[in-house]
Amino acid sequence: MHDSGRPTESAAIAAELIAVIVAVTDGQPRVLTIGDGFRLPSGPFVSGHRSLQAGMRSWVEEQTHHPVGYVEQLYTFADRDRTDAATRRIVSISYLGLTREIRAAGNLGASWQSWYRFFPWEDRRSPGPPMAEERLAPPLRAWADAADTEAERRDRRQRLAINFGLDGERWNEDLVLQRYETLWEAQLVAEAGVDGGGIPGQRMLHDHRRILATGIARLRAKIKYRPVVFELMPPAFTLLQLQRTVEALAGRLLHKQNFRRLIDQQDLVEETGEVTSETGGRPAKLFRFRGEVLAERAVAGSKLPVVRAV
Amino acid sequence: MHDSGRPTESAAIAAELIAVIVAVTDGQPRVLTIGDGFRLPSGPFVSGHRSLQAGMRSWVEEQTHHPVGYVEQLYTFADRDRTDAATRRIVSISYLGLTREIRAAGNLGASWQSWYRFFPWEDRRSPGPPMAEERLAPPLRAWADAADTEAERRDRRQRLAINFGLDGERWNEDLVLQRYETLWEAQLVAEAGVDGGGIPGQRMLHDHRRILATGIARLRAKIKYRPVVFELMPPAFTLLQLQRTVEALAGRLLHKQNFRRLIDQQDLVEETGEVTSETGGRPAKLFRFRGEVLAERAVAGSKLPVVRAV
DNA sequence: CCAGAAATGCTCATATAGAGCATATCAAAG
DNA sequence: CTTTGATATGCTCTATATGAGCATTTCTGG
Helix, strand or coil, X not given: CCCCCCCCCCCCEEEEEEEEXXXXXXXXXXXXXXXXXXXXXXXXXXXXXXXXXXHHHHHHHHHHCCCCCEEEEEEEECCCCCECCCCCEEEEEEEEEECCCCCCCCCCCCEEEEHHHCCHHHCCCCCCCCHHHHHHHHHHHHHHHCCXXXXXXXXXXXXXXXXXXXXXXXXXXXXXXXXXXXXXXXXXXXXXXXXXXCCCCCCCCCCHHHHHHHHHHHHHHHCCCCCCHHHHCCCCECHHHHHHHHXXXXXXXXXXXHHHHHXXXXXXXXXXXXXXXXXXXXXXXXXXXXXXXXHHCCCCCCCCCECCCC | CCCCCCCCCCCCEEEEEEEEEEEEECCEEEEEEECCCCECCEEECCCCCCCHHHHHHHHHHHHHCCXXXXXXXXXXXXXXXXXXXXXXXXXXXXXXXXXXXXXXXCCCCCEEEXXXXXXXXXXXXXXXXXXXXXXXXXXXXXXXXXXXXXXXXXXXXXXXXXXXXXXXXXXXXXXXXXXXXXXXXXXXXXXXXXXXXXXXXXXXXXXXXXXXHHHHHHXXXXXXXXXXXXXXXXXXXXXXXXXXXXXXXXXXXXXXXXXXXXXXXXXXXXXXXXXXXXXXXXXEXXXXXXXXXXXXXXXXXXXXXXXXXX
């Protein structure tokens, strides 16, 4: 409360916990859903919960029977237009979780959905002209041109260039949320009211697609400076499997040799001593994650030109 | 709610908004406090608020009469042991705000406090042996050695080395929260129960010091990849002033020439055409922030060895 | 005119990142 | 037993970025 002395007259509200649980299987990044596959696991935060995170874990486990591993908080929001049966405002606290998919039959209708089902334009791993340019750019440009003033038109065009990698700009895979929000503004997603203008991409319940976008964006940004990918890997894996996992998340292909150089420069993995010849071709060495690095090194680095030993 | 069909039976809870408002004045990073200077502006989230952020802004303005500029969400938590008068669980949503200090007399007892008053060990700008080594290391090492098992002792020592830059490790200014939490665990901060073992650093109300630590950590990390410092600068400034501001935030000195190189490599500023000779010495050119870069470039860069033009 | 305080210009060595070329090593097909 | 298809691995070369300093220039205040 904002004053320990006097009691607060705060209105009652309801708090909801929502989880974006991610795994990568068969080269696809997947998100854990319940029901018909269009909603994320979620439930109210109640007094019995030890903490927000504990509450989220228990809802996920209850609704999906799937264990949750690594977890971090994503974002909290309070949509003006969402209230519960008692018309209380709802505050939603979202979490991002990383696990490995466990294939158990019929667990409550919980299912794993490729996240590119909801954001097909985010997958740029296959060669050929990307969907952002083929399918999204035309209606988006039309939206930009439809602005009232010339200044606004210019703003919109520049925003499109940056967010969608148009007009010579490079594609930035981290801008998942910005892209979704731009599409929303241009009335190109189904949640925005109309039918979505024929843009591909499955909609979700309420604002769940926006929350998923937030989770993807966070994860794509995070794999660049923290070794979180390993939460998604089995105990032993080949470097190519690791690369394929990162590619699945980032939605783009990586340069193999440079990827390997990056990995071992950082001492992230060590050989198990075994090899596998699963995939055909020269058998690959198996590696395991060196969990110690989490303790050994805080993170990457500065970007500030600090002066040493004053 | 987690199911749009049936009503949820969620318990009522109270939501609180807390703000960490930062400004840099006279070379000191300062945080806006109310009352006796040991508490952050805060208040309940009520149904009249348009959004969480709007509610936070209105509380800050009501309690301090100070305008809030740039804002971002920090973290949401629910302390088990904090309830309000009606013994509802409290969910606290914290925000980080950046402004420039306005010196207005007697505004409600609101005041700006140097954040190093609460975290003196975080200021390493002055030469000489840093406080982390002089004052903190001994009791921390004692805590590490007091662990039950050898394994736990080793873990603690390594954690100290990384968090506090001991045993040859480098100081990482971003680990503000980890340091505070380690000190808490070692019973060296006043909030942890006892008197804090003589470690310098003013305590705050409730968990406000932890929230401030979260804000400092976020800001220190963010200035490295996003041009947020400019939110703290006046419209025109010299490069040295800019550098001093970053140094105040980071708590360490920067290499002047390299700092300048970094700034203009990124086209972050442009000359106003004027010069100032305020500080003595050769007059410095005045610069202004090129706000356009926010639109022009998304951010910094990859760290993933992507392959171009497949 | 001189000392003090910055502002500025440059240089050099060392990482890191982006792109490719060339081999090595296996499984399975023929 | 050889060929083909698929990787796994080693190395090289070129930009660019980063960390550290040295050397000048340009003012203000005695």
